[in-house]
Amino acid sequence: xxxxxxxxxxxxxxxxxxxxxxxxxxxxxxxxxxxxxxxxxxxxxxxxxxxxxxxxxxxxxxxxxxxxxxxxxxxxxxxxxxxxxxxxxxxxxxxxxxxxxxxxxxxxxxxxxxxxxxx
Amino acid sequence: xxxxxxxxxxxxxxxxxxxxxxxxxxxxxxxxxxxxxxxxxxxxxxxxxxxxxxxxxxxxxxxxxxxxxxxxxxxxxxxxxxxxxxxxxxxxxxxxxxxxxxxxxxxxxxxxxxx
Numbered sequence: 001x002x003x004x005x006x007x008x009x010x011x012x013x014x015x016x017x018x019x020x021x022x023x024x025x026x027x028x029x030x031x032x033x034x035x036x037x038x039x040x041x042x043x044x045x046x047x048x049x050x051x052x053x054x055x056x057x058x059x060x061x062x063x064x065x066x067x068x069x070x071x072x073x074x075x076x077x078x079x080x081x082x083x084x085x086x087x088x089x090x091x092x093x094x095x096x097x098x099x100x101x102x103x104x105x106x107x108x109x110x111x112x113x114x115x116x117x118x119x
Numbered sequence: 120x121x122x123x124x125x126x127x128x129x130x131x132x133x134x135x136x137x138x139x140x141x142x143x144x145x146x147x148x149x150x151x152x153x154x155x156x157x158x159x160x161x162x163x164x165x166x167x168x169x170x171x172x173x174x175x176x177x178x179x180x181x182x183x184x185x186x187x188x189x190x191x192x193x194x195x196x197x198x199x200x201x202x203x204x205x206x207x208x209x210x211x212x213x214x215x216x217x218x219x220x221x222x223x224x225x226x227x228x229x230x231x232x233x234x
Binding site: 004044104109111 | 151160164
């Protein structure tokens, strides 16, 4: 079984709809992340969390919210989806010290991604 | 400001030939450097990383990279590629300034290994 899973793997929705992307991990890591990947732009950090009570904005948090329901679960929500949020979304986990900024020198383990299309 | 440049968006190479994927960065403070690989329909997987010490870093699958501080580069190399190396490769830089760490990913280089 995969260590980091994401659901759904693909989603097509309409502008204005609320969408939730879910991530679960079995690695026992405290740190979890949400990234989006756009062609020609690489990955950009949306939110990161050190634990259930510690959630932080990343580089591009506007239009997104997150929920850390448990150590193993980290959900990303788009309250009112818009077309420019069409992208590939990745969840990741890592171990390591709690340092501000959302980066970790420890190895990050990525989920398989969710391809979201907003029409 | 910090940026990461991967000049080559696509690199075709014949099987068993050597390959170099280029990564340059700009930063006025100390950095940590990473290479990730993304196979089709999968998430990113760490290939190797430079945190400190020897500037030549060896990673998985026969890849290695060399940190060159004077040229602000961290090029990825493999002496002989296989078909299975066909993937997209991302360079990433973590800038460490006063305990605040921010990661920046490059735009990726697609390696196509030709039989």
